[in-house]
Amino acid sequence: MFTASNELLDALRQQLGPDQILTDADSLTHYGRDWTRFAEPAPSAIVLPKTIEQVQHIVAVARRFEAPLVPSGGRTGLSGGAVAAAGELVVAMDRMNTLSDVNLTERTLCCGPGVITEQIQQRAGDAGLHYPVDFASSGSSQIGGNIATNAGGIQVIRYGMTREWIAGLKVVTGTGELLDLNRGLVKNNTGLDLRHLMIGSEGILGLIVEATVRLCTPPRNPQVIVLGLPDMESIMQVLAAFQSEIDLLAYEFFSELALQKVVQQQGLQRPFNEVTPYYALLEFEHLGEDTEAQILMIVERCMESGWVADAVMSQSVAQARALWRLREDISETLSHWTPYKNDISTTVAKVPGFLAAVEEIVDRHYPDLEVVWYGHIGDGNLHLNILKPESVPMDEFQARCKTVSAEIFTEIAAQGGSISAEHGVGLLKRDFLRYSRSEAEIGLMRSIKAAFDPDNIMNPGKVFPAQPSAE
Amino acid sequence: MFTASNELLDALRQQLGPDQILTDADSLTHYGRDWTRFAEPAPSAIVLPKTIEQVQHIVAVARRFEAPLVPSGGRTGLSGGAVAAAGELVVAMDRMNTLSDVNLTERTLCCGPGVITEQIQQRAGDAGLHYPVDFASSGSSQIGGNIATNAGGIQVIRYGMTREWIAGLKVVTGTGELLDLNRGLVKNNTGLDLRHLMIGSEGILGLIVEATVRLCTPPRNPQVIVLGLPDMESIMQVLAAFQSEIDLLAYEFFSELALQKVVQQQGLQRPFNEVTPYYALLEFEHLGEDTEAQILMIVERCMESGWVADAVMSQSVAQARALWRLREDISETLSHWTPYKNDISTTVAKVPGFLAAVEEIVDRHYPDLEVVWYGHIGDGNLHLNILKPESVPMDEFQARCKTVSAEIFTEIAAQGGSISAEHGVGLLKRDFLRYSRSEAEIGLMRSIKAAFDPDNIMNPGKVFPAQPSAE
Structure with missing residues (x-):
């Protein structure tokens, strides 16, 4: 645990105004954590630089006093990368927020x-x-x-x-x-x-x-289609059927349980009456009547093959938005059950086997736990959510989830997958990094960190423990 | 200068067959150089591994004998990255050439x-x-x-x-x-x-x-248009006019002198009668009559604005190919004049000013030298070619070009550009790296190299000199 001395704060004040150094309890709590809630925020101080020179000054002071720095943005992270729980100085970038006009030549x-x-x-x-x-x-x-x-x-x-x-x-x-x-x-x-x-x-x-x-050219007239699917294999077949003919903007999926929860909690309509184990949401550019005919033909072929049970296509921007809510509101909906979340990936083709293996693991250990799946299937990226039953106390639920974690990560390692597809490693997954990266890779990462940050003041303890021996 | 001892060769033979270790003079010359011709090839031996394990064995032997290794592919490089001129072992990858089927799900x-x-x-x-x-x-x-x-x-x-x-x-x-x-x-x-x-x-x-x-979806029905342009500013305006409406597949340019040389040497037709200082070649997906109408409208607007003097659009795949030759054959055409080549870039908007500044530098020093410009203007990437006059001996020509090099690189540094847009640094540009990368960056690169390659056996002396003090 580090503590910022008065001498350190004085040194910061050489280039930062009083409104740029915060030490009140509310600020320490506010700036000391991200969207994760597993560690109590406990920074020493919050600094709010306005210029690059002030950032360099903060780093110089931190080196002099061996003070750990935690960078801080919108703190919407889900792996604790921006958590300051050990007396660190939080460097919050809120005031370094100039935004240029668009350079149209460079885009x-x-x-x-x-x-x-x-x-x-x-x-x-x-x-x-x-x-x-x-x-x-x-x-x-x-x-x-x-x-x-x-x-x-x-x-x-x-x-x-x-x-x-x-x-x-x-x-x-x-x-x-x-x-x-x-x-x-x-x-x-x-x-x-x-x-x-x-x-x-x-x-x-x-x-x-x-x-x-x-920047790039905006997608033209994006439209959405939601499909009901009998099994994971069908999700893969449908993906292949579409990708062989059109470039998709999105290919998302969610399970029936995810749909039930989001429809119930958000007061949304089911996309169609048919109930299927899985649903896929596809987005594509609607370039005219040709596109519509092409899409309908692909859907028809998929139905004939038994991969699709029902389908609905948006006919307007408003309808497209409404269909997107079925997928986008899931995360917020599930927060009601304080879920144990995992953000994992494999290569796309391995997804069905991987999903079945993980379901088997959870069922074997805790058949009473509800597992909700959704994610970006086109990227091989699955969001696994285990819901806490109301009757089970939080401590016990956490302990159960930790038990299955190791088995899930072992399965990920066996499949060559990633223990963090998009959320990063931060604090939450640092002890599991070896399931996705080899010892040699972690060693190289440490050497690179030492070259950029010889005093180990830059977000120490994130991604991997500060000391190799601690692993 | 390193020399491979018999002991070293014996150690290699523990895992490599006789056909995998070449030391005859022809092989040493063939494998010891790339498309550059400024250094005499002088490797000790050529090794041709067939498996990853054999590569690991070669590296283990190289570590033991402190032998420098030079990786070798098709040796089509233009910066000497694959040149072995100091007794190195060349590790040629020719026999590690298995190619899988396409995985359609993963693409x-x-x-x-x-x-x-x-x-x-x-x-x-x-x-x-x-x-x-x-x-x-x-x-x-x-x-x-x-x-x-x-x-x-x-x-x-x-x-x-x-x-x-x-x-x-x-x-x-x-x-x-x-x-x-x-x-x-x-x-x-x-x-x-x-x-x-x-x-x-x-x-x-x-x-x-x-x-x-x-892999990705192939472009649909690519078509080509060649435009004659009065000046560099027009090239930028035309790029902006097209990019605001369609996604281009290519936006290339070449000067009148480049066109003259390529038409003459390759026996090609000029695209149209109009002679202009510059030409642009655009490629785009021809998605139907709408695209054609859209393209013609943009060209018309550009002509009205005085940015385009003449234009021709391909009406078939064969015509598109023929127009591409006007641009793609330039490099081979110019090799006739053993040109001094430079592959440089700036951000796109800075190209006209940069091109003018470089022309001024060359004109000031050597008004008799012909400068031929072509390149990928949509990427800010210019290929500058100074042609050797027949009357000037090679030595003198090289010396003149070196004089202007430093000034050109100084101009690149001032514009925040790159001394090597796509050809890499290799041997040819390693002494100029500091014009594009700061001392701090080069120091970090050295530290990273030391982490990956503590014995400095991996292509030593490429990108930066082997010893920092030599810079």
């Missing part, structure tokens, strides 16, 4: 790390362009955090992760050096790409202080 | 590093899919080399560089460890992305021994 914009993701989407849209990384928390997450965790979301099948959209990155490393990485270039083959090393690094190498974000 | 295929790029394109095409990284040397370059140099090419504006298409990578590091990076997953946020660190690393971290390559 980029430039922004501070504290800019809200949704603001970037809006600024792009106002210029007739599109920032395609989108997810439920985009109204409160910050772009710096999106980059640090390589955020994914609902259209990865078409547009990829945040990684694909970062043309330039300014970073202050653990030595206080300012790196200006790639500078918005499309082509730049001059040695190791440190930009990609920073993306998804969860703050352990340095602080992101500016980003150049790439 | 990937798996291959050894020695597979020829064109074979991947063909295998994808046979399955109704597309590998979109394409360039003049794709018939002889190998995928391992493409990955190690992050190859670009003619459709980067639409599909990006090789980097975007690598879903998994097996690598043997300088310690002989086998890393299995990302394993074909779409989403995998589990710490630092070492796969992206390997892509474009030019062999200094390890040897690529297997790749999982992502």
